[in-house]
Amino acid sequence: xxxxxxxxxxxxxxxxxxxxxxxxxxxxxxxxxxxxxxxxxxxxxxxxxxxxxxxxxxxxxxxxxxxxxxxxxxxxxxxxxxxxxxxxxxxxxxxxxxxxxxxxxxxxxxxxxxxxxxxxxxxxxxxxxxxxxxxxxxxxxxxxxxxxxxxxxxxxxxxxxxxxxxxxxxxxxxxxxxxxxxxxxxxxxxxxxxxxxxxxxxxxxxxxxxxxxxxxxxxxxxxxxxxxxxxxxxxxxxxxxxxxxxxxxxxxxxxxxxxxxxxxxxxxxxxxxxxxxxxxxxxxxxxxxxxxxxxxxxxxxxxxxxxxxxxxxxxxxxxxxxxxxxxxxxxxxxxxxxxxxxxxxxxxxxxxxxxxxxxxxxxxxxxxxxxxxxxxxxxxxxxxxxxxxxxxxxxxxxxxxxxxxxxxxxxxxxxxxxxxxxxxxxxxxxxxxxxxxxxxxxxxxxxxxxxxxxxxxxxxxxxxxxxxxxxxxxxxxxxxxxxxxxxxxx
Numbered sequence: 201x202x203x204x205x206x207x208x209x210x211x212x213x214x215x216x217x218x219x220x221x222x223x224x225x226x227x228x229x230x231x232x233x234x235x236x237x238x239x240x241x242x243x244x245x246x247x248x249x250x251x252x253x254x255x256x257x258x259x260x261x262x263x264x265x266x267x268x269x270x271x272x273x274x275x276x277x278x279x280x281x282x283x284x285x286x287x288x289x290x291x292x293x294x295x296x297x298x299x300x301x302x303x304x305x306x307x308x309x310x311x312x313x314x315x316x317x318x319x320x321x322x323x324x325x326x327x328x329x330x331x332x333x334x335x336x337x338x339x340x341x342x343x344x345x346x347x348x349x350x351x352x353x354x355x356x357x358x359x360x361x362x363x364x365x366x367x368x369x370x371x372x373x374x375x376x377x378x379x380x381x382x383x384x385x386x387x388x389x390x391x392x393x394x395x396x397x398x399x400x401x402x403x404x405x406x407x408x409x410x411x412x413x414x415x416x417x418x419x420x421x422x423x424x425x426x427x428x429x430x431x432x433x434x435x436x437x438x439x440x441x442x443x444x445x446x447x448x449x450x451x452x453x454x455x456x457x458x459x460x461x462x463x464x465x466x467x468x469x470x471x472x473x474x475x476x477x478x479x480x481x482x483x484x485x486x487x488x489x490x491x492x493x494x495x496x497x498x499x500x501x502x503x504x505x506x507x508x509x510x511x512x513x514x515x516x517x518x519x520x521x522x523x524x525x526x527x528x529x530x531x532x533x534x535x536x537x538x539x540x541x542x543x544x545x546x547x548x549x550x551x552x553x554x555x556x557x558x559x560x561x562x563x564x565x566x567x568x569x570x571x572x573x574x575x576x577x578x579x580x581x582x583x584x585x586x587x588x589x590x591x592x593x594x595x596x597x598x599x600x601x602x603x604x605x606x607x608x609x610x611x612x613x614x615x616x617x618x619x620x621x622x623x624x625x626x627x628x629x630x631x632x633x634x635x636x637x638x639x640x641x642x643x644x645x646x647x648x649x650x651x652x653x654x655x656x657x658x659x660x661x662x663x664x665x666x667x668x669x670x671x672x673x674x675x676x677x678x679x680x681x682x683x684x685x686x687x688x689x690x
Contacts, residue, residue: 235326
């Protein structure tokens with residue numbers, strides 16, 4: 201039987217200062233924010249963050265999640281891996297939260313519990329926004345480090361953590377700090393001796409929350425409607441293995457043109473874009489466009505306060521996402537992530553973005569001004585050819601890599617290839633990896649899971665090679681070869 205009774209503090213030494221509770225012994229207190237995905241499993245980035253926290257010497261790891269009461273059992277099972285405590289934020293007032301409202305509610309819990317460090321996964325696979333971590337850091341007043349590729353405790357001082365980021369930056373962090381973690385670790389399995397810890401449930405009253413800032417009521421971004429995404433599907437022409445190189449050569453000689461953006465009949469006034477990359481999106485909705493030199497969040501916040509634009513757009517690169525989320529948290533503004541289209545009907549601005557791995561397109565509006573969004577821009581700098589290697593080609597990796605060298609192609613990997621250590625995480629393509637926008641993308645031995653398609657949809661010509669003629673990858677390919685890898689003569 202579940203014990204959801206409000207419990208006393210854990211059996212460690214604590215002191216209270218105002219509303220905060222902080223460990224006073226030599227343990228390093230790490231709160232890990234986790235989310236249960238639509239499949240019922242832990243979000244893979246959160247799993248990596250949890251594993252990273254468990255590996256820190258002398259760490260006291262606490263799990264924190266927000267959701268309905270069904271998440272209780274999910275958290276309970278996770279505590280078997282080593283977390284000393286777990287907290288579930290559950291209240292009808294928390295339902296329907298966007299990232300701004302989510303970060304507000306989580307911040308109240310973290311302030312109440314106290315922490316030396318907070319670990320978050322870089323993003324979720326359901327929402328793919330990457331906003332909650334940066335927004336949470338702003339609300340807490342913690343130093344922020346994003347896209348951690350390695351994390352370790354500092355041997356000289358247990359209250360410090362060493363981090364290397366995706367950009368190669370090395371940092372020695374002192375508390376308090378928040379770290380967003382890439383998918384660098386696989387979460388351990390429970391041991392036979394592993395015991396579950398207590399899960400404590402906190403509601404809006406426990407957090408002394410302003411419910412007007414929680415859940416749907418506190419969410420400036422609203423989903424107007426959603427519909428199935430058929431935009432990424434292509435008409436596949438099946439060819440023989442002997443035609444592969446000629447098709448690659450032809451696609452290279454005739455690279456795709458940049459996709460056009462549908463223009464709205466009505467025009468929106470005063471649209472600011474941060475850097476030039478979102479210009480095509482801005483032109484779709486406005487003739488009154490100002491390009492702002494890329495700058496830090498402080499300057500952008502000041503500019504917005506002084507000039508009150510109708511809309512602010514960033515590119516969806518990692519730096520743009522982090523800055524946009526920071527600005528949104530500071531100004532309490534809605535932010536829509538990874539938009540693929542914008543539309544202005546004369547009264548309201550609508551933003552379209554893929555969700556749930558790209559299966560769904562959501563039409564979203566913002567109730568705050570300015571409306572803000574990151575947009576998926578097609579880069580002018582992109583690799584000519586990329587070969588994506590899936591588990592169907594795992595036994596022929598050397599041949600595929602030799603073929604890539606011969607034709608001057610980059611090599612990427614499916615998630616399973618990375619999970620099984622055939623290729624490094626840096627090469628992973630898809631929703632939990634990187635997106636590629638190549639002139640030619642060749643998928644070898646890849647089934648075509650929607651998470652992978654999300655990472656290749658911007659490529660010019662897609663060539664799929666798979667022995668199963670019914671593999672989903674062929675629905676998203678321009679050319680298909682039904683063959684085993686050994687039949688390709690690479």
